[in-house]
Structure formats: C-alpha cells, structure tokens
Amino acid sequence: MKNSIFIMVLAFLFLGMSVRSEGRIEQSKEFLQRAVEFHGHLGPNLDLGLRAGLYANQVLGRDPMKTEAFIQTKTTPPESCFADGVQLSTGCTFGKRNIALQQGEGLLVAFKKNSQELALKLKKEKIEEMNSLPSDEKAWEDLAEDLYQRKIEKIFQIDKKNKE
Numbered sequence: 001m002k003n004s005i006f007i008m009v010l011a012f013l014f015l016g017m018s019v020r021s022e023g024r025i026e027q028s029k030e031f032l033q034r035a036v037e038f039h040g041h042l043g044p045n046l047d048l049g050l051r052a053g054l055y056a057n058q059v060l061g062r063d064p065m066k067t068e069a070f071i072q073t074k075t076t077p078p079e080s081c082f083a084d085g086v087q088l089s090t091g092c093t094f095g096k097r098n099i100a101l102q103q104g105e106g107l108l109v110a111f112k113k114n115s116q117e118l119a120l121k122l123k124k125e126k127i128e129e130m131n132s133l134p135s136d137e138k139a140w141e142d143l144a145e146d147l148y149q150r151k152i153e154k155i156f157q158i159d160k161k162n163k164e
C-alpha cells in the first residue's frame, strides 16, 4: 500500500514536471518575456503573432514540422514583427521555409496542417486602433500588454476549414 502511494506521488511529480516543461509554449507572462528576448522589444505586432500562433496550436495541435504559416501584411516593421510572434509560438520558421511573408493589406495569417486550414484576419477596428497610436514606445507596449489579455475573437476574424 505504501509503495503504491509512493509510485502515485512519483507519477504526479513526473506528470507535473512534463506539463511544466511543455507548458512553456502557452499564453503566460514568461512566454511573453521569452518573445521579447527573442524579438528585441515588445510591440503589438509581435504580440498579435504570438496570439495567432498560440491559437493555431490550440486548434490544429502544435507541430513545427507539419504546420505551414502564410502571412500577408506589410513586409517591413512594425507590421512584419508579427512573423516573429508566429515563428516562436508555432515553430514554423524561415529557416525551415514553412513560414512565408507576403506584401498585403491589413494583417492576415493562414495556417495549414494536413487537411486543416485556419485563417485569422485582424479586425478592422484593431487596425484603426493601431494606426491611431501615438508613436511613443510606452503606448505601443501598453497596447501589446492589453492585446495579450484580450479575447482572441475580439482581435481576429477566425475562419476554420477542413478540406477532407
């Protein structure tokens, strides 16, 4: 009896540890901090990339090898900063060529994994909100912090397809 309790405790500890190490790719303050270290600064576009990628992980299952990401937005910063958020969260990277960035209006990202497709389009009012921001760093950081907490449906128009 004592032995089985001991084994259960061990199993719990092990489970807790594995959940914690896997849980590093999740919407946490620590993950946002890692993104800032990776990208170099905190901004709303980086943040939006993280949110879109984390949502894709949730819906499609995170798979850095089988997932593809297609981004359409301006190909220069700050808009292109979005791509770094997507890279870090989904593991789709420019080195592996499973992420693409194309010039386009607004901000759109489409994820493909096997027969599943997921598209997220930044809502018009969010684009307007970002365009009307004063150009000081603090305002951009505040908006990024705020966007990190908001409901995904309030930020993006979401479209999911299964091609099978």
Ligand SMILES: [Zn+2]
Binding pocket: 039, 041, 043, 046, 077, 078, 081
């Ligand atoms: Zn940036």
